[in-house]
Amino acid sequence: MSAFRNFKLVSHVVFGRGCFDQLDEILSVRRQASDDFVVFLLDEVHLDRPLAKRIPLHGDDLLLPVNVDDEPKTTYVDRLTERVRQFAGRLPAGVVGIGGGATMDLAKAVSLMLTNPGSAADYQGWDLIRQPAVYHAGIPTLAGTGAEVSRTTVLTGPEKKLGINSDHTVFDQIVLDPDLLAGVPTDQWFYTGMDCYIHCVESLQGTFLNAFSRAYGEQAMALCRQVFLEDGPNGDEKLMMASYCGGMSIAYSQVGVCHALSYGLSFVLGLHHGIGNCVAFDYLEEFYPESVAEFRRMMQRHEVNLPRGLTANLPPEKLEKMVDVALVLAPLWENALGPDWREKMPRERIRELYRRM
Ligand code: NAD
């Protein structure tokens, strides 16, 4: 592997309150032939909200409401991809995901699987995708995951929770409209926002840190502090940019202990990424002492309570599976603890951390 990552960026970004209204114009460039059609994956939470009516649907377009009660599974991606294939018998001109990280990830995955044979589960890993995806655009309605800028789509497969990491995964276009964050329930806003905060902590305190990641990570961290610890104006704008910068920071570094543990929690308990991160982070004082204290202040300020005792009655084989899932994430551990992470983080220590949760 080369020493330096040559990473792919989102090629087009539009930002600002109300910029969603530019979507039709943006997509018109993709609609070359008269029978070109666009697929919109819409988080079904928006179905009966005004946003649904603002989607610039043309005659042959397909609006696919998606359900994100569970985090995206490879089987769900396969079903959605088949729906799109059956719909017109030809490839769409574009796939647009409108929703939180889960919906954006579904849109990324469907756009990849339309041009790559087999199941999404075959591509969970790093750089396994061979064919470029169909043009795809992401429109966040929740801020924090950084899925809008990342080169991964995080999927739960039959064996593991692991992203399809590839240059082809990266969106061709993102539409960052802070107006779309209206109406997010406080708990969800906090959990997803903390995903961003934790991205910054893990990037800034990781061994892979460099000036590039630090620049974005510090900016995102400063914005998170304004959003979660102060009462200043333009919180939605700030959180949207924090999410973007946090994503850019980890793009050139990596996440760490909290994310590795959170993946295990969500694989075995079905806990969603944001809340799973919060649950894990609360027990990581030994790794990130000051940040865990700050996180608790944020939690207190917004009166958010976390579930406890999640692993108390877990059968031993499930606990072991949790440890297995966390251990797959070698780059995360290496970023957090250095090249000799396996000695520092034996199975027993991971198990012990899970037991506390
Ligand atoms: P989410 O997409 O799972 O959505 C959480 C809840 O919020 C859902 O019920 C959804 O319907 C609702 N919601 C979304 N927008 C809303 C709005 N405007 N108003 C009201 N409700 C709204 O949550 P998330 O935290 O954004 O994303 C988590 C997912 O993202 C996980 O599947 C995780 O694996 C993935 N993720 C991906 C990356 C990446 O780089 N690809 C990074 C981090 C997380």
Ligand code: ZN
């Ligand atoms: Zn995350």
